[in-house]
Amino acid sequence: xxxxxxxxxxxxxxxxxxxxxxxxxxxxxxxxxxxxxxxxxxxxxxxxxxxxxxxxxxxxxxxxxxxxxxxxxxxxxxxxxxxxxxxxxxxxxxxxxxxxxxxxxxxxxxxxxxxxxxxxxxxxxxxxxxxxxxxxxxxxxxxxxxxxxxxxxxxxxxxxxxxxxxxxxxxxxxxxxxxxxxxxxxxxxxxxxxxxxxxxxxxxxxxxxxxxxxxxxxxxxxxxxxxxxxxxxxxxxxxxxxxxxxxxxxxxxxxxxxxxxxxx
Ligand code: NAD
Numbered sequence: 001x002x003x004x005x006x007x008x009x010x011x012x013x014x015x016x017x018x019x020x021x022x023x024x025x026x027x028x029x030x031x032x033x034x035x036x037x038x039x040x041x042x043x044x045x046x047x048x049x050x051x052x053x054x055x056x057x058x059x060x061x062x063x064x065x066x067x068x069x070x071x072x073x074x075x076x077x078x079x080x081x082x083x084x085x086x087x088x089x090x091x092x093x094x095x096x097x098x099x100x101x102x103x104x105x106x107x108x109x110x111x112x113x114x115x116x117x118x119x120x121x122x123x124x125x126x127x128x129x130x131x132x133x134x135x136x137x138x139x140x141x142x143x144x145x146x147x148x149x150x151x152x153x154x155x156x157x158x159x160x161x162x163x164x165x166x167x168x169x170x171x172x173x174x175x176x177x178x179x180x181x182x183x184x185x186x187x188x189x190x191x192x193x194x195x196x197x198x199x200x201x202x203x204x205x206x207x208x209x210x211x212x213x214x215x216x217x218x219x220x221x222x223x224x225x226x227x228x229x230x231x232x233x234x235x236x237x238x239x240x241x242x243x244x245x246x247x248x249x250x251x252x253x254x255x256x257x258x259x260x261x262x263x264x
Contacts, residue, residue: 003033004234009083011075013039013064013127014092014144017048019194021144022092024222025229030056032230037082039064039075041093066093066123067115076130086134088233091127091143094196095119096159102201105157113158120162121169128173128184138181140233143170144225145186145244147252155201167244174242183241185232190220190248213257215250 010029015022015038026036037060040049046061053061060082064075079086096116100108124143131141148156149163166186173184191197191207200206210219228247231237246252 004230004236005029005032005034008033008087008234009035009037010086010088010090010233011037011039011079011131012090012092013066014090015040015049015052016045016195018052019192019222020092021189021192021194021222021225022090023052024224024226025090025092025142026052026056026226027223028226028230029233030058032234034088034233036060037062037079041065066126067119069126072123072126072130076134080134084134085136086131086139087137088140089127089131089142090229090233091124091141093119093123094144094159094162096157096162096199098199100158101199102155103157105161108158113161116158116162117165120159121165124166125169125173128177132177132180132182135180135182139183140237141173141177141182141184142229142232143186145170145188147188147190147246147248149188150252154206155203159200170244171242178241183232183237185237185240185242186244187225187228187232188244188246188248188252189225190214190251192220192222192225194222210249210251213251213254214248215254218249220247220249 012022012026036058038049038053039062049061062075062078065071097112100112128141145163145167148160149167170184170186191210197203225247
């Protein structure tokens with residue numbers, strides 16, 4: 001029987017280990033027939049990414065530091081050689097100095113502000129810029145964001161400001177590339193315990209708070225983000241672009257949770 005991603009080829013950026021959101025997305029896409037390539041940052045991660053790529057039938061594992069233009073060019077040149085055309089990309093990358101992911105936003109340094117915006121915001125635009133040239137039959141681009149872009153969340157600080165800019169980039173990119181049938185969307189994922197998340201102050205408490213307060217009374221899994229990514233990256237999402245889709249057990253809709261105590 002035909003699968004949703006049959007004949008589709010795409011690049012997954014931001015796989016660090018089997019807890020990465022990128023891995024939940026890769027598994028969902030591979031299960032539905034997608035052919036995948038992976039990029040990783042730094043030689044140390046290659047030995048983690050190689051076996052994961054093999055598990056989903058991929059032998060295309062390429063280095064890319066998104067802070068370096070030449071490194072992004074080299075990645076896309078390699079993909080152009082290997083595949084010629086590209087159908088989708090997943091950008092699951094973010095970075096900030098973890099010393100500034102605690103305490104007050106007002107204390108953010110200029111250097112870390114610049115670095116966080118460069119790696120967590122501009123890199124998506126830089127990658128889409130290259131992907132556009134290979135998406136000759138249309139395409140779908142996806143990035144990952146968080147509720148801290150919309151509302152103040154403890155310790156998220158400069159990353160909240162960066163994610164707000166990332167979400168605005170999604171809208172501008174969607175308009176620029178829509179004429180070529182290239183769609184650009186973001187998933188605003190609920191809190192998930194990953195390497196990047198463990199750098200955020202009080203992360204365990206934030207996870208618990210989500211569990212108690214989200215309409216579904218739980219957090220979300222990497223695989224659930226993967227299933228929503230499948231929707232946005234496949235033909236199921238063919239009329240969806242410029243969107244920020246919340247995959248957060250409903251957390252973002254709650255103003256104040258109803259309390260089961262009539263006398264307060
Ligand atoms: P993760 O640590 O597994 O992934 C982060 C990835 O970013 C790593 O693979 C790392 O190598 C990569 N990266 C950092 N700097 C890079 C650079 N200069 N060049 C190339 N790659 C670089 O953590 P994750 O939670 O899976 O994060 C993926 C995305 O999901 C991030 O954008 C994150 O902000 C977002 N997100 C995470 C959560 C959560 O609770 N975990 C919630 C919402 C959104």
